[in-house]
Amino acid sequence: MVAPGSxxxxxxxxxxxxxVLVDLQYEGAECGVNADVEKHxxxxxxxxxxxxxxxxxxxxxxxxxxxxxxxxxYYRRATVFLAMGKSKAALPDLTKVIELKMDFxxxxxxxxxxxxxxxxxxxxxxxFKKVVCVWDAELRELRAECFIKEGEPRKAISDLKAAxxxxxxxxxxxxxxxxxxxxxxxxxxxxxxxxxxxxLDQDHKRCFAHYKQVKKLNKLIESAEExxxxxxxxxxxxxxxxxxxxxxxxxxxxxxxxxRICHCFSKDEKPVEAIRVCSEVLQMEPDxxxxxxxxxxxxxxxxxxxxxxxxxxxxQEHNENDQQIREGLEKAQRLLKQSQKRDYYKILGVxxxxxxxxxxxxxxxxxxxxxxxxxxxxxxxxxAEKKFIDIAAAKEVLSDPEMRKKFDDGxxxxxxxxxxxxxxxxxxxxxxxxxxxxxxxxxxxxxxxFHFN
Numbered sequence: 001m002v003a004p005g006s007x008x009x010x011x012x013x014x015x016x017x018x019x020v021l022v023d024l025q026y027e028g029a030e031c032g033v034n035a036d037v038e039k040h041x042x043x044x045x046x047x048x049x050x051x052x053x054x055x056x057x058x059x060x061x062x063x064x065x066x067x068x069x070x071x072x073x074y075y076r077r078a079t080v081f082l083a084m085g086k087s088k089a090a091l092p093d094l095t096k097v098i099e100l101k102m103d104f105x106x107x108x109x110x111x112x113x114x115x116x117x118x119x120x121x122x123x124x125x126x127x128f129k130k131v132v133c134v135w136d137a138e139l140r141e142l143r144a145e146c147f148i149k150e151g152e153p154r155k156a157i158s159d160l161k162a163a164x165x166x167x168x169x170x171x172x173x174x175x176x177x178x179x180x181x182x183x184x185x186x187x188x189x190x191x192x193x194x195x196x197x198x199x200l201d202q203d204h205k206r207c208f209a210h211y212k213q214v215k216k217l218n219k220l221i222e223s224a225e226e227x228x229x230x231x232x233x234x235x236x237x238x239x240x241x242x243x244x245x246x247x248x249x250x251x252x253x254x255x256x257x258x259x260r261i262c263h264c265f266s267k268d269e270k271p272v273e274a275i276r277v278c279s280e281v282l283q284m285e286p287d288x289x290x291x292x293x294x295x296x297x298x299x300x301x302x303x304x305x306x307x308x309x310x311x312x313x314x315x316q317e318h319n320e321n322d323q324q325i326r327e328g329l330e331k332a333q334r335l336l337k338q339s340q341k342r343d344y345y346k347i348l349g350v351x352x353x354x355x356x357x358x359x360x361x362x363x364x365x366x367x368x369x370x371x372x373x374x375x376x377x378x379x380x381x382x383x384a385e386k387k388f389i390d391i392a393a394a395k396e397v398l399s400d401p402e403m404r405k406k407f408d409d410g411x412x413x414x415x416x417x418x419x420x421x422x423x424x425x426x427x428x429x430x431x432x433x434x435x436x437x438x439x440x441x442x443x444x445x446x447x448x449x450f451h452f453n
Contacts, residue, residue: 037066041073056080065385071100075107087114103116105131137166141173153180153204157233171197175207178214179320185252217253224260233268237261254282259291266294269353273297280411289315295328296328303345305336334410344394344407352408363395381416 044059060077067073074093081090091114112127140163146157157180164173174197174209191214197207226237242259247253259314260280265274277293281288292315299308312329319325336380348362370388375381393414397403403413 002399019106032066037063037070037073040066041076043208044076044080048076048083053080053084057084068098071104071107074100078107079109082110087117090114104414135166137163137170148401150181153184156180169200170206171200175204175210178207178210182210182214183250183252185250187214187221187253189220190214198204201248213247218244220246228260228264228267231267233264237264240264246356251284255281259288262291263294264351266297269301271298271301272340272354275302287314287318289319289325293325293328296332300328300332303335303339303343303352305332308332308334331410338410338412342390342393342412344397346397347390347394350398354398359395359398363391363399366391367395 040059040063044056044063047053047056047059057077057080059088060073060080060344063070063073064077069218074096078093078097081087081093085129091111092110094107097104102272108127109131109282112124112131115121115124115127128233138160138314143384144156144159144163147153147159157177160173160177164177167173174193175229178190178197179191181187181193192212194207194211197204201207220239220243224236224243227233227236227239240261243257244254258277262274262278262281265277275295275298278291278298281291285354292311296308296311296315299305299311309329309332312325313334315322315325316329345354348359348366350358350362354362357445368389370384370391371382372388375384397407397413406413
């Protein structure tokens with residue numbers, strides 16, 4: 001008989017939840033296996049799921065023979081024995097599992113039930129006591145401290161969350177969880193956990209002090225992100241600079257702030273600043289995809305196409321399904337190819353982010369300089385005619401929003417080859433086609449007469 005207040009009796013009320021816990025532990029168990037043993041384990045698992053118990057058992061026999069120290073092989077074979085109703089055969093395998101991996105809770109729990117059915121109460125109770133340790137809040141907290149010292153904060157958080165539920169009014173656990181999230185740079189979860197602490201004790205000094213700090217930081221970050229969504233990049237940059245001043249001791253906030261400042265500079269078409277800050281982020285995190293994408297965009301503005309392609313390719317290695325990266329890479333490759341032909345921005349001597357007013361001003365100056373009527377020598381006149389045609393074409397494309405967009409996307413709207421897919425001279429307008437054309441017609445005070453022989 002089992003006493004009503006015994007460990008085995010108490011276990012019955014929590015057994016369903018324990019099964020969920022141990023199943024998760026089993027799924028996450030790690031065990032080094034060679035290729036042949038792994039094939040036997042996988043095939044056996046599929047056969048077991050299909051209800052082909054005898055065939056599954058043969059596969060697990062082979063796995064055990066192939067690696068006698070593989071606890072997973074023994075555990076799965078024991079599972080088949082239990083499914084076949086052969087509990088006596090399962091017991092030695094479960095014992096072997098526990099010998100090889102003493103903290104394998106699933107095997108210990110199943111062995112405890114088998115021993116209980118056999119009437120071996122003392123042995124069963126010993127197994128159950130070891131299983132019930134997962135419900136000890138103090139042990140969870142002790143292990144969390146170990147994880148913190150080993151530099152594994154997320155594992156510590158997992159244990160502390162369990163401890164916060166196992167012990168009433170566990171303000172200390174909530175405080176530690178909040179500070180750990182804060183150190184990881186997760187200000188939102190940190191704020192949520194410290195609020196739980198204050199719900200239990202609104203006068204908790206450490207929780208209240210931490211709450212004020214996290215709330216201030218959280219407010220700055222939320223405000224900065226809202227400014228980014230509104231396209232107010234200069235204001236957002238200022239906010240993220242305040243974030244770094246508010247929390248200078250946690251490196252994660254410095255990195256994340258610089259990453260977003262890099263993004264703001266890139267979107268605000270400040271390529272020099274963007275490249276500088278993005279590069280600072282990438283020195284700390286070489287695989288930061290966001291910084292790679294933003295720096296690549298800045299490189300495009302600076303017409304540094306090889307560098308942009310390299311950044312996009314590196315980003316794609318870490319996130320091959322990102323459509324923005326794929327489109328950016330294709331654009332950079334088109335622009336590189338285009339730059340090897342005729343570049344309207346270079347012809348006018350303006351940046352790719354130049355305003356229309358700058359484009360018209362540059363055009364007028366160059367048109368005045370290279371007008372063919374300014375040259376008497378035939379050789380010089382021919383050179384000037386070609387130059388003037390390019391200048392006029394550049395103005396035509398870059399002053400028209402639709403044509404400029406096509407050019408910025410890597411397509412020359414005046415290139416017959418790219419437009420029609422055929423051959424021919426891409427610079428198809430001759431000097432004669434510009435006869436009567438007034439290069440200063442957009443409001444300028446100049447007037448020229450064209451003279452032709």
